Amino acid sequence: MLVSVFRCIVLYIAVILAVRIMGKRQIGELQPSELVITIMISELAALPMQDLNMPLLWGIMPMFLMVGLELLLSSLTLKSMRFRALCYGKPVLLIYQGKINQQELLRTRVSMEDIMEAMRGNGILKVEDVWTAVLETNGTVSIIPKPEAAPPTSRDLNIQVSETGGIPMILVMNGFILQKNLLERSISEIQLNEILNGYQIELEQVFMLTIDDSGKTFLVKQEIR
Amino acid sequence: MKRTMVSLILIILFILAVVLGDLWFMSSYAEGMNDRLDALLEAKTLEEKKSCALDLDAFFEKRNFWAHRLVPTGRMEELETLLHKLNAYLKTDDAHEVEATVAEIRSRVNLLYSTAIYHWHHPTEFCIE
Numbered sequence: 001m002l003v004s005v006f007r008c009i010v011l012y013i014a015v016i017l018a019v020r021i022m023g024k025r026q027i028g029e030l031q032p033s034e035l036v037i038t039i040m041i042s043e044l045a046a047l048p049m050q051d052l053n054m055p056l057l058w059g060i061m062p063m064f065l066m067v068g069l070e071l072l073l074s075s076l077t078l079k080s081m082r083f084r085a086l087c088y089g090k091p092v093l094l095i096y097q098g099k100i101n102q103q104e105l106l107r108t109r110v111s112m113e114d115i116m117e118a119m120r121g122n123g124i125l126k127v128e129d130v131w132t133a134v135l136e137t138n139g140t141v142s143i144i145p146k147p148e149a150a151p152p153t154s155r156d157l158n159i160q161v162s163e164t165g166g167i168p169m170i171l172v173m174n175g176f177i178l179q180k181n182l183l184e185r186s187i188s189e190i191q192l193n194e195i196l197n198g199y200q201i202e203l204e205q206v207f208m209l210t211i212d213d214s215g216k217t218f219l220v221k222q223e224i225r
Numbered sequence: 226m227k228r229t230m231v232s233l234i235l236i237i238l239f240i241l242a243v244v245l246g247d248l249w250f251m252s253s254y255a256e257g258m259n260d261r262l263d264a265l266l267e268a269k270t271l272e273e274k275k276s277c278a279l280d281l282d283a284f285f286e287k288r289n290f291w292a293h294r295l296v297p298t299g300r301m302e303e304l305e306t307l308l309h310k311l312n313a314y315l316k317t318d319d320a321h322e323v324e325a326t327v328a329e330i331r332s333r334v335n336l337l338y339s340t341a342i343y344h345w346h347h348p349t350e351f352c353i354e
Contacts, residue, residue, distance in 0.1 A: 021232045052298065053297045053298045053299045055293070055294055055295055055296065055297065055298075056294070057243060057294055057295065061239075061240060061243050061244075064236050064239060064240065065236075065240055067232075067236060068236035068237060068240065071229055071232060071233045071236070072233060074229075075226075075229055075230075075233070
């Protein structure tokens with residue numbers, strides 16, 4: 001039984017490592033080959049976990065071989081557009097300039113229900129409001145509305161808006177100072193203490209403290225101890 | 226891109242290490258076992274045979290850890306059982322059974338090789354004299 005526990009831990013670490021090497025993607029955005037590799041990695045990890053007769057290397061080696069092949073394939077697709085089209089396919093225009101391309105719908109086996117589902121996800125209810133619908137290589141449908149059906153931007157309304165403060169950075173989390181982020185924002189611990197004094201709060205009482213590019217801070221107190 | 230290339234190179238090195246390590250280990254393992262089995266068969270006296278059997282057991286034990294990393298546990302256990310059987314037949318000085326067990330151990334050792342490469346390099350021959 002101890003062998004089984006040890007194998008589970010080793011294979012768990014190996015799967016995490018393999019998925020980290022492959023890079024960050026959400027399941028819905030994976031290319032077909034990436035989805036296949038992800039499923040195969042989990043199958044390969046399960047085999048030596050269940051069958052104690054099988055050497056651990058027989059599961060780990062094929063797993064990393066799959067990851068290596070995927071890395072090679074994705075690198076080659078970056079270098080060659082033709083190879084990328086061969087492996088991943090090309091996006092297909094299902095609706096263009098408001099006109100439904102029925103031939104492409106038939107060829108790609110996409111129904112109008114699939115398109116309307118994508119439309120609802122984008123907040124569009126009427127087909128006549130769609131300018132372009134694209135079937136992407138990962139199987140999702142992108143919807144671009146007609147200009148008259150799209151929400152107006154501040155530019156369209158000729159409204160002057162203030163600049164955003166940029167991406168906020170966490171300085172303190174659960175009472176712990178994130179030194180790397182302090183360094184990134186060139187804030188010393190003395191300055192941090194001054195910020196905390198401004199909020200009249202101790203470091204241990206801080207759940208989260210963020211700062212944006214304009215120097216504006218945001219603090220959340222600890223509720224659970 | 227740099228991170229991808231580094232990951233790819235490390236993975237290739239790992240796979241090469243495992244594959245070449247497997248080929249080298251199994252080749253030397255099979256050769257070592259076969260040499261000791263040959264020495265056992267060529268031994269004239271019972272004492273010499275027992276000494277060769279001890280040498281065979283020692284070799285088996287020495288390589289056991291890495292053999293278990295590369296070969297299914299079931300096959301290694303079968304081999305271990307046959308070695309115990311060989312020792313039992315040597316104790317009773319049953320020459321025919323010793324020869325038959327040695328032949329069985331030899332065939333199992335040669336079949337241990339995970340790929341067919343060993344068979345191509347050292348083809349087994351069926352022979353009845």
